[in-house]
Amino acid sequence: MRVLVISAHETFRQQVQSACLRFTEAVVSLRLADTVGQGLELAHQIEAETIFLDLTRNVEAGLLAIEQLAEVKGRLVAASVDKIAPDLITRAIRAGAQEVLAQPVQDDEVHQILRKAVRLQSEGGGPARRQGRLIVTYSSKGGVGKTTITVNTAHALVQALGAGHVALVDANTQSPNVAAMLDLRPEHWLRDAVAEYRRIDPEMLRGFMTEHSSGLSVLAHSSDNPLELDFQEDQLSKILLVANGTYDFTLVDTFPILSSLNLAMMDLADHILLVTEAVVPAIRSARHNLQMLRQAGYSESRITVVINRYTRFRGNVPPDLVAETLDWPVEMVLPYDVHATIAANNGKTVIDAFPNQRLADGFRLLAARLTGEVVSLRARDGWFDRGRRLLLGRI
Numbered sequence: 001m002r003v004l005v006i007s008a009h010e011t012f013r014q015q016v017q018s019a020c021l022r023f024t025e026a027v028v029s030l031r032l033a034d035t036v037g038q039g040l041e042l043a044h045q046i047e048a049e050t051i052f053l054d055l056t057r058n059v060e061a062g063l064l065a066i067e068q069l070a071e072v073k074g075r076l077v078a079a080s081v082d083k084i085a086p087d088l089i090t091r092a093i094r095a096g097a098q099e100v101l102a103q104p105v106q107d108d109e110v111h112q113i114l115r116k117a118v119r120l121q122s123e124g125g126g127p128a129r130r131q132g133r134l135i136v137t138y139s140s141k142g143g144v145g146k147t148t149i150t151v152n153t154a155h156a157l158v159q160a161l162g163a164g165h166v167a168l169v170d171a172n173t174q175s176p177n178v179a180a181m182l183d184l185r186p187e188h189w190l191r192d193a194v195a196e197y198r199r200i201d202p203e204m205l206r207g208f209m210t211e212h213s214s215g216l217s218v219l220a221h222s223s224d225n226p227l228e229l230d231f232q233e234d235q236l237s238k239i240l241l242v243a244n245g246t247y248d249f250t251l252v253d254t255f256p257i258l259s260s261l262n263l264a265m266m267d268l269a270d271h272i273l274l275v276t277e278a279v280v281p282a283i284r285s286a287r288h289n290l291q292m293l294r295q296a297g298y299s300e301s302r303i304t305v306v307i308n309r310y311t312r313f314r315g316n317v318p319p320d321l322v323a324e325t326l327d328w329p330v331e332m333v334l335p336y337d338v339h340a341t342i343a344a345n346n347g348k349t350v351i352d353a354f355p356n357q358r359l360a361d362g363f364r365l366l367a368a369r370l371t372g373e374v375v376s377l378r379a380r381d382g383w384f385d386r387g388r389r390l391l392l393g394r395i
Contacts, residue, residue, distance in 0.1 A: 001117060002046050002241075003030045006039030006065070007054030012080065012103060016052050019110035021297025026118050029268040031237065036065045043069055045198070045238045050117040052101065052110075055081045059088065063095045070096025076117040080105070132244040135251045135370060136269040139276060141285035142256045145308040146275045147177045148340055148350075149363075150253040153273075155214050155349040156367035157249050163215025167247040171236060171265065172255045176221035179210075183347025186210040190221040190239075197235045202246040205239070214352065217247065233264040240268055249370070258292060266293075271370060272303045276326075278310050278317040283325055290328050300329065304369070309336040332369070334362040 005016045013032050020028045031046055033039035036058070043051060051069055055062040062079070070077050079092040080101035089100050099113050137150040154168045170178035170190065179186060188208040193200060209217040219239075243250040252269075254262050266272055272293075276286035286305065293303065305326060307319055310333050323330040337359040343350045351360045 001026045001028050001050060001114065001121070002048050003028050003050045003052070003114075004033060004039060004043050004046065004048035005030065005052045005054075006033045006036060007052075007080075008034050008057050009054060012054050012056075012105065015103075015105035016110060018297055019105060019107040020114065022107060023111055023114050024299065025111075025115065027270055027302070028114070031233075031264070031267070036061050040065060040068060042234060043072075045234060046241055048075065049121065050076045050078070050114065052078050052080060052113075053097075055079055055088070055092070056103070063091055066092060066095040066097050070098075074120060076113065076120060078113050132247050133249050133270040133370070134240060134244045134268055135249060135271050135273065136254060136262075136265050137251065137273040137275060138254050138256075138262060138266065138289070139274065139282075139285070140256050140258050140289050141276065141282045144275050144277050144282055145334075145340070146256070147172070147181060147253050148344065149273065149275055149306060149308060149334070149366075150251050151178060151181055152349050152351055152360075152363040153366050153370070154216050154249075154251045155212075155351045156363045157251075157370065158215045159351070159364070160367055160371060161248055164217065165248040166215075167209065167217045167219065167243050167250040169219045169240065169243060169250060169252045170221040171252050171261075172221065173261070174255050176223050176253075178218060178253055179220035179222070181344050181347065182212055182216075182218065182349070184210050184212065184218060184220060186218070186220045186222075190219055193219060193239050194235045197238045200239060200242050202242060205242050205246055214349070219243075233261055236261065237264055237268060240265065244268075258289060263296075266298075269302070272298070273306055273366075274303055275306050275308055276322070278307050278319065278322055280317070283317065283322055287326050290326055303328070304332060305330045306332045306334065306366070308334045310334065311336045332362070332366055334366075335359055 003020055005013050007013050017030055020030050031042060033042050053062055066077055066079060077097050078099035078101050079097040080103055082103045084102055092100055101109060137146050139146045154166055157166045170176045193208045209219055212218055252265055274286060276282045305328055307322060307330055319330045319333050335358055337357060339354040339357050340350050340359060343353040351363055354360060
């Protein structure tokens with residue numbers, strides 16, 4: 001569910017945001033706008049389905065905005081003020097608001113509004129819901145193999161779903177590596193999509209993609225011309241929303257900083273792969289990230305912790321101790337494998353270059369987890385035993 005909060009008051013935005021992130025009956029992708037003008041534009045760009053509009057600062061401008069926002073069929077608009085008066089409630093409802101929310105905002109009231117929006121969509125009164133899923137891979141510790149995991153998991157998804165169903169977006173705005181890792185020479189780059197973000201649609205987005213030999217559609221980012229400016233949240237969010245409506249799965253590689261841009265992408269994501277290694281600096285970084293995400297209201301169901309490059313050599317922290325330290329379950333353990341380096345140096349995925357390696361099986365299992373499918377356990381060189389050990393962290 002795509003939710004937009006329009007308010008100049010930080011307290012109101014935080015209250016609604018916290019309530020939305022604690023809503024467990026649907027995945028909420030939430031965006032914030034400071035002004036009515038910005039909110040009107042953003043509502044159109046992200047095709048917002050539920051809007052919370054704060055009337056406290058400017059009632060008249062807010063009421064006019066409600067009239068425009070409510071014109072979209074199936075959209076639920078909730079108005080809010082710090083002091084509710086009967087005449088203001090009447091005017092807000094006449095303008096098109098379906099709900100009026102008192103301040104300070106209470107979680108249960110926001111949840112009731114969200115439930116109403118869910119019912120509206122399920123009854124066919126709302127916009128057609130996107131079927132695609134957005135997966136963001138993240139770590140604030142560089143060098144843990146985040147891009148390797150993103151690329152190979154995307155390839156595994158293509159094997160499961162077929163060509164043209166999976167997209168990979170390189171949103172590592174400072175040190176992009178996807179094109180080099182896949183030995184691609186794109187004609188179009190992420191900067192081209194950003195330049196057209198206001199009018200981008202599925203057909204245009206597919207035109208910006210570079211097709212990998214596996215059938216994976218890649219929107220690469222060029223290190224030669226990093227747009228000269230940082231990406232804006234609205235630009236990248238619009239591109240990802242269009243991708244989410246175009247492909248069954250869209251995987252996003254990110255820059256290792258817990259920035260507002262990365263948080264905006266995580267808010268849109270159906271699932272987050274948090275990558276770490278079984279060494280103290282990486283574990284500390286992951287613990288901090290999880291604490292921040294937990295405070296923001298992210299649940300265990302949206303985050304999968306992946307331990308990468310695990311070995312049983314002396315000094316490596318075992319997966320159960322990693323989970324205890326993180327206070328978060330570790331659901332995937334990928335083994336150290338020199339074949340990952342060899343494949344990357346040759347511009348190939350592990351699945352392509354070394355399909356029978358234990359690491360390739362790990363990527364297939366991770367893809368299966370994302371799709372919810374049961375992996376076929378065909379006897380192939382101990383595949384079942386290797387897969388079971390990967391899931392349990394017993395490499």
